Amino acid sequence: MANLVSGQAELLDGTKATTDEWVSAKHRAWVKGLPDVLVPTVIVEDGHRATTMLPFDKNKIYPYAYRHDPDRSISLTSSRIVPTALPSDRIAGLLDRLDVPRDRLMVALVAIYALLPGQLAHLRRTDLDRSKGQLRLRRPGRMDHVIYLDAFTLCLATAWELQRHRRWPDSSKPHLFVTRNTAADDSGPPISAGVVQLLFQRVGLPAGRLRVDRIVDEARHSADPVRLMELFGVSAHPEKKNDPIAS
Known part of the structure; x- marks a missing residue:
């Protein structure tokens, strides 16, 4: 310069x-x-x-x-951004209270990858590519955000897929997460916000708070705001109402 x-x-x-x-x-x-x-x-x-x-x-x-707007136009296809690993005892402490594979996967996606509750509900089965270890987040009006799953989360995803197939083998519901009621209605809405809220009440920590804690924890390891945007899909324009850091 x-x-x-x-x-x-x-x-x-x-x-x-x-x-x-x-x-x-x-x-x-x-x-x-x-x-x-x-x-x-x-x-x-x-x-x-x-x-x-x-x-x-x-x-x-x-x-x-x-x-260019970093969260809208730049695609670093050669770089695979992965989060800093969380201590295993912290994850275990959250998941020990849960025994349903679906619930364990949902909590892990928020605790490790800082997903929003609404994103959990609207995930589709085709968004998960276990062979590549990728999960795509659809963002209306913006580029899709792809996250790279660690081995632990992939194991949770596999466990949920297996249980879902055993319980509802004939269900063609496109959404990744289903309940007993939604699995039977292929064209119906996804799981409700209330289902997600009840899950995190059992964990003892609201999903929005857990998401914020995860982003703050990652920021302690990296002071690079571009990395945080790429990792968690956080917008460069936090004033946008449709893209808060937490719900």
Whole structure:
């Protein structure tokens, strides 16, 4: 940045105006001087996909990119953002009070990935891709948010899918979470907000409070706001009513 400023001072001598080309050239020179930043990148070796650490492509750093809304337009397809692992005793303390696989998975998604209660209710079975360890969150008017599930959460998801199939083998309800009443109505609404509220009352902590605690806990490990937005799908515009940090 110092090179860019000094170069601009040389040009701004009162006899010549700056141009887009000049700014771009100075910016490119500054970018080339930045140290390499290694990011996880998927490559193909001998027909097999593998993840390795490679330098981030500096050609993707250009002036117009700074004008983009980070939570709306930037997609870091080469970087897999995963949350800091929570202490196992903390998760166990929340789940020990629950014995239904559905409930255990719902609490884990809030405690680990800070999902909102409404997001839990509207998740669809097709949003969960266990083979890739991914869960897609649909966000009207915005890009879908993809979270990467850890092995523990994947085990909970598998347990719930197995129990659901055993109890309601003929149900084609599209929603991921169902109850005895909603499983029988394929075209009906998802589980109610009351079902979610009752679940977290049993845990002893409201879902909204648990979500906030999770984001704050992650912030203690990372002061990077972009990472928090990418990890939890938090908007860069907290004043938006449809995207609060907590419900």
